[in-house]
Amino acid sequence: MSSSSLPVKAPAGRKRKRSTDNQSFLSSLPWIGPALLLILAIVVFPAGYMIYNSTRKISSVGTDLKSVGFDNFATIFSDPVLPRILLNTFFWVVSVVLITVILSLALAQFLHKPFPGRTLVRMAVVVPWAASVVMTTTVFYYGLDPNYGIFNHFFVQIGLMDEGFGWTKNAVPAMAVSVIVAIFVSIPFTTYTLLAGLQAVPTETLEAARMDGAGRWKTYIFVVLPQLRSALAVSVLINIINVFNNLPILKIMTGSIPGNDADTLMTYIFKVLQFDRRLDLSSALSVLNFAIVLVIVAIYLKTVKPMDEV
Amino acid sequence: MKRSKRTAALALSAAAALLLTSCGFSGDKGGSNTAEGGQTTLEMLVPTYSTGTKALWEGVIKDFEAEHSDIKIDLEVQSWENIENVLKTKLQGNQAPDIYNGGAFAEYAAEGLLAPATDIASQATIDDFQPTFADAEKFEGTQYGLPLIASARALFYNEDLMKEAGVTEVPKTWDELYDASKAISEKTKSDGYGMPLGNEEAQGETLIWFAGNGGNFGDAEKIAVNTPQDLEAAEFMQKMINDGVTQNDPGATQRTPMLNTFIQGKLGFAYGLPQTVGQIEKENPKLNYGIAPVATKTGEPATLGVADRLMSFKKDGKNSAAVKEFFDYFYSADVYTKWVSTEGFLPTTKSGSEKLSGDKALKPFLDQLPNAVFYPTTNPAWNATDGAFKSLMGEIATGKSAKDVLDAIQAKADAAAK
8 A cells, every 4th residue: 555655646745735725715715705705795796787887778767778788988988078077087196196195205204204292293194084085175175265265364364365266166276276185185194105115114225325325315216215116106006096086075176166177087977977867877987987997007017016026 | 926916916906996986886775664563664855945944844743653653754854965866876776765855756757656646645635736836746647746835036135235336226127137236246345146056056046047038948848948038048147247246156156155145244136035034034133135026137027936846756555555644644734834934935735825825024925926937847857957057057157158058958958858
């Protein structure tokens, strides 16, 4: 038995390895099962349902009438307001993410340095994150009201303006103030991610750079920044998705503006649903939205390769 | 290894993207109308007319439940801005309310979702409605809605501001309103005329002006919002805006805050509702103001009339008997007039009108009712038209030509009628 078992041992070993793979998958299923189910139920199923809805004709009351193939997509792509909306979305995402990351890099650097009261300042930075976005935005919205807003009141009192200006009543200024609010609420997460990245930078590398005679800027650009790559990658990616899909800020800040001059894809989807009552069209727009996010993420992963060297 | 990591990352990001994409899907199907032990539970969805609406309904329900121990009513109160979205979500989730208070009903009736009036109210109750209102509740000959309230608009004017600007006569025509508003805008620190074309109620303000030129939004068969009369009215509105006799940014101004400005005494003219009287009494009783008929192009009387209704989604029809009990109770003269007068509306029943005929605050509005123009709520495309007005009408204040704006709204109405 022992003599015959020896030659077959090698293949058996390989086989056993494969079967343990299977076995380990099976034995891990009860552990990951609930999570998988959850993902199926709250991610895969709604997404599938959304895609299904986008190919249907649905009455304004919500009754599913019939399949229309890709007609809904033809309708949304021939919509004359779509280019402006996509442009707005692009401007919105790029400006918010770019400014947020730049400010957060500076802020993280500042919070990395020891100084008296640092813990307090670090905690203060979390506040916009801890507060509800709707609440924060509403505070800004009322502050910017032309008749009784505190910001307008302040600008009038210090003589910058003669009377209150409707910041949130015109497309361009409303987008601009929305960008500011979005930056305000995105900074805490970004700063903390970058701060964690900074703390992982070994001091030896900084000392070595100093020994080699690198100045502060050179140390930062060539030593610190490359080591922040994964932290930057995470914060940029999450921010892009988050900002792209942001509804509450824009809904509150630009919601009262007539027409679609201040709409991003997200608020437009909402308007199509709320005012036009077109569930089918808004589903098609959501599919478009989803596809754009996927493409952005894919391009990002391909070019920045954030997962290498992690 | 690297490759699979990247795939994993992509999958993860895809999942994250999905999670963060709002899908607006609601999948829960709670049992809403379960009859347990002989008790029927009715779901009731109503909007807020005022801050007191919820308490008012709660009072009615409490008294009703005291008399009918076998019926329980779950009240849900939503703002006007949200109620139709909430209703739609409920309809998609098979949770249609048994009792619903809303503006438009025709598209629900067209899809066979509503119970006919005869199933949800006794003949005596149905016969008590004034015929003009009852007729507006019919879709293809069958009455579905039970008219709840009526309302009309009237011109509120601030006497102090008029005096300060040297305006002596209350404007009756468009031109007079224009001149008076211009005088107030120029000679006082306040704005002349408040024109709310934001998405709260752009359709209301618009129809007041259209009605003032003999126009309307169309009828049960055809929505028509770009007729020559309508266009002329819209162009006059645009002239008011462009010449600066209105408040700033009328395209993004909501009605409620605009009326608050009037109540604070910082606005010359505004179209208000019967409730505005009570609001002024409560918040700024010292305001020196008056109420006059709507200013029209020629001075002929016309106004916007609004009637809202109660209706019932029939579902499996099991709850109709209980709904009938409730509606018969609610429309009894005492309960109904108390509700209507507390909310400051005009009654739609014969018995209610008799009871309230002596009310002085309601008189200027009751007088206008015969000349009121109503929304074409019996047209199934009305809801889409309404939405189009809310989202697009304000564009006449942002430089778009009135014709383009009306044509765009008409196009949305036509798309919905298909």
